[in-house]
Amino acid sequence: MELEGRVAVVTGGTRGVGAGIARAFLRAGAEVVVCARRPPDAPVAEAGRAAAYHPVDLRRPDEVTGLLARVTERYGRLDTLVNNAGGTPYRPLGGGADGTDAQRHARIVELNLLAPMAASLAAYPLLRAARGSVVMIGSVSGTRPSPGTAAYGAAKAGLENLARSMAVEWAPEVRVNTLVLGMVRTELSHLHYGDADGLAAVGRTVPLGRLAEPSDAGEAAVFLASDRAAYISGASLLLHGGGERPAFLAAATADASGTSDTQVDKEN
Secondary structure (H helix, E strand, C coil): CCCCCCCEEEEEECCCHHHHHHHHHHCCCEEEEEEECCCCCCCCCEEEEEEEEEEECCCCCHHHHHHHHHHHHCCCCCCCCEECCCCCCCCCCCCCCCCCHHHHHHHHHHHHHHHHHHHHHHHHHHHHHHCEEEEEEEHHHCCCCCCCCEEEEEEEEHHHHHHHHHHCCCCCCCEEEEEECECCCCCHHHHHHHHHHHHHHHHHCCCCCCCHHHHHEEEEEEHCCCCCCCCCCCCEECCCCCCCCCHHHHCCCCCCCCCCCCCCCCCC
């Protein structure tokens, strides 16, 4: 159990990808704290052990400070911070003449970029003392155009750059890396991809033939937090099953009627 004796905080760790990451850290022997605005429907548990839950709105600095104070009081250390909390609704740019459109996009950037930065800064003294690490959860939306989720894509691109800068400034005491996710099957996947047939069709667009599972993200995050990644910092690990099939290939193989394989552009 390579993380036995270590302590990890996973933001947004009560469901989906975050819960998968929390379970992987529990399997690896770590003590795990998950935080979110709402409690999980059931404890996040694995291998007969459960993660501790604390309610936190990451956009409120006082609540983040309170969380870390409780972690210090209970465990006396923090080895890994996984900045997983985030997300976005489908929200095209433009159309808000009263200024509310810009405010909504700004809140998306706040959640996906500013909140992870603030949490990392607050955790820095503990991480430095433990010679620990930060794992940012990025997205392929930050590596290519993201129509309909432009603010989210911009925030994820900024998060990846932030991680690289932190890795330089905080070395050698703290390692900082980004886990860049593609499409992940979670309990909310049906909202994006439809029923089982839809999920299977989307999976066929991925070179490895399926969507990622939360456990895939969890195992990769454990690796980045472990001693096996002791010389990895400022890196971006792509977890996307080989990426997306280039659109020009679909166009080149279109039949005489002009139809071709459809690419589905949805991600975690």
